[in-house]
Amino acid sequence: xxxxxxxxxxxxxxxxxxxxxxxxxxxxxxxxxxxxxxxxxxxxxxxxxxxxxxxxxxxxxxxxxxxxxxxxxxxxxxxxxxxxxxxxxxxxxxxxxxxxxxxxxxxxxxxxxxxxxxxxxxxxxxxxxxxxxxxxxxxxxxxxxxxxxxxxxxxxxxxxxxxxxxxxxxxxxxxxxxxxxxxxxxxxxxxxxxxxxxxxxxxxxxxxxxxxxxxxxxxxxxxxxxxxxxxxxxxxxxxxxxxxxxxxxxxxxxxxxxxxxxxxxxxxxxxxxxxxxxxxxxxxxxxxxxxxxxxxxxxxxxxxxxxxxxxxxxxxxxxxxxxxxxxxxxxxxxxxxxxxxxxxxxxxxxxxxxxxxxxxxxxxxxxxxxxxxxxxxxxxxxxxxxxx
Numbered sequence: 486x487x488x489x490x491x492x493x494x495x496x497x498x499x500x501x502x503x504x505x506x507x508x509x510x511x512x513x514x515x516x517x518x519x520x521x522x523x524x525x526x527x528x529x530x531x532x533x534x535x536x537x538x539x540x541x542x543x544x545x546x547x548x549x550x551x552x553x554x555x556x557x558x559x560x561x562x563x564x565x566x567x568x569x570x571x572x573x574x575x576x577x578x579x580x581x582x583x584x585x586x587x588x589x590x591x592x593x594x595x596x597x598x599x600x601x602x603x604x605x606x607x608x609x610x611x612x613x614x615x616x617x618x619x620x621x622x623x624x625x626x627x628x629x630x631x632x633x634x635x636x637x638x639x640x641x642x643x644x645x646x647x648x649x650x651x652x653x654x655x656x657x658x659x660x661x662x663x664x665x666x667x668x669x670x671x672x673x674x675x676x677x678x679x680x681x682x683x684x685x686x687x688x689x690x691x692x693x694x695x696x697x698x699x700x701x702x703x704x705x706x707x708x709x710x711x712x713x714x715x716x717x718x719x720x721x722x723x724x725x726x727x728x729x730x731x732x733x734x735x736x737x738x739x740x741x742x743x744x745x746x747x748x749x750x751x752x753x754x755x756x757x758x759x760x761x762x763x764x765x766x767x768x769x770x771x772x773x774x775x776x777x778x779x780x781x782x783x784x785x786x787x788x789x790x791x792x793x794x795x796x797x798x799x800x801x802x803x804x805x806x807x808x809x810x811x812x813x814x815x816x817x818x819x820x821x822x823x824x825x826x827x828x829x830x831x832x833x834x835x836x837x838x839x840x841x842x843x844x845x846x847x848x849x850x851x852x853x854x855x856x857x858x859x860x861x862x863x864x865x866x867x868x869x870x871x872x873x
Contacts, residue, residue: 489739489740490739492740492743493558493559493739493740493743494559496743496744496747497557497558497559497560497743498559499747500553500554500557500747500750501554501557503750503751503754504550504551504553504554504754507546507547507550507754507757507758508547508550510758510761511543511544511546511547511761514539514543514761514765514766514769515540515543517765517766517769518536518539518540518765518769519536521536521769521772521773522536534601534613534614535598535601535613535614535617536614537611537614537615537618538594538597538598538601538614538617538618539598539764539765541594541618541621542591542594542595542598542760542761542764542765543761543765545587545590545591545594546591546757546760546761548582548586548587549583549587549588549591549753549757550754550757552579552582552583552587553583553750555575555579556575556576556579556583556668558661558665558666558667558668561575561665561666562665569660569664569666572658572665572666573657573658573666575666575668576657576658576666576667576668576669577636577657577658579657579668580632580635580636580657580668580670580671580674581629581632581633581636584632584670584674584675584678584727585628585629585631585632585633585674586625586629588678588753589624589625589628589629589678589681590621590622590625591753591757591760592681592682592685592716592720593620593621593624593625593685594617594621595716595760595764596685596688596689596692597617597620597621598764599689599692599693599696599712599764600692601613601617602696603692603695603696603699628677628678628681631677632674632677635655635671635673635674635677636655636657636671636674639654639655639671639673640655640656642655643655651672653669653671653672653731654671654672654673655671655673656669656671657669657670657671657674659734659735661735661739667735667739667742669730669731669735669742670727670728670730670731670746672728672731674727675724675727675728676728678724678727679721679724679725679728682720682721682724683721686716686717686720686721689713689716689717690713690717693709693712693713696709697709697710708763708767711759711763712759712760712763712764715755715756715759715760716756716759716760719752719753719755719756719759720752720753720756722749722752723749723750723752723753723756726745726746726748726749726752727749729745730742730745730746730749733745
């Protein structure tokens with residue numbers, strides 16, 4: 486095997502491995518998101534609101550990765566059943582699927598997930614997820630139509646209207662020396678994708694600036710900076726690499742074309758990976774950590790209440806003559822707020838008790854027939870001061 490083909494096939498194998506890793510991470514994040522969804526945490530509904538859009542983002546990333554595997558000539562070289570016509574059709578479908586659908590939807594979904602952080606109540610409803618999915622498909626429709634025009638109408642226009650039009654503007658495949666159709670990137674497709682990426686990158690900077698004005702946590706600020714930098718760098722870099730592929734001839738310089746294509750693939754892979762980490766995994770992990778922290782605080786509060794209850798029950802007043810027998814300590818062990826109230830005068834002693842209700846604001850009424858309350862005696866006022 487020539488060294489050029491060996492290196493090109495090695496880059497293809499690395500592409501397959503990286504896509505497999507992306508799929509595994511995506512499946513893990515989907516399971517993680519569904520697990521968080523099943524917890525039913527009302528307090529964390531805001532973070533769990535856009536769960537459908539998160540899974541949709543992973544779906545677009547996996548779709549894009551599978552398309553990158555299909556374009557590799559490494560697989561088609563070992564499939565003799567595919568004719569050149571079928572191979573060319575596969576390359577055309579790849580351009581429309583990835584450059585016209587998966588990549589724009591991936592970028593749009595990421596933008597909507599970022600925009601959801603600025604909304605107070607929108608992501609809480611299921612309608613938000615459905616509306617957002619509809620908006621993603623709607624905004625992706627123009628670039629999808631443009632890619633279809635390049636692939637379907639471009640060859641017809643070159644043949645009948647402008648034969649002098651360079652083939653690299655519209656060709657999605659070229660035949661190499663081994664009679665294998667190599668998937669190429671039409672320059673017009675790269676230009677349309679570049680215009681789309683430019684508009685969304687400008688909007689991303691504006692959106693990121695608004696988010697940074699609201700974020701006061703340094704850790705979250707670092708995440709926002711990382712996300713904005715990676716998206717605004719890697720996605721335009723991919724478009725530039727796709728445009729540079731027209732400078733090499735795949736049928737003659739297969740190694741140069743494979744290297745540039747691999748760098749373009751790696752750029753968007755990093756962009757998609759950072760998006761999955763920052764917008765899917767970390768928000769769920771933070772929410773679950775917050776839930777565990779709340780549980781620990783609740784347990785610590787319960788232990789504190791039990792300690793206060795034990796101290797109250799161990800008071801010397803418990804053994805005094807003023808305490809009625811049979812008084813249980815369960816009332817003072819309940820959770821709530823500290824309150825004091827005066828009960829009715831004890832007929833036997835002529836004194837008044839003050840009830841200590843430990844951390845229980847609901848204990849404002851004493852059930853009929855209940856035993857006397859634990860407390861301390863208050864000195865009764867003189868008889869002449871009580872009135873007639």
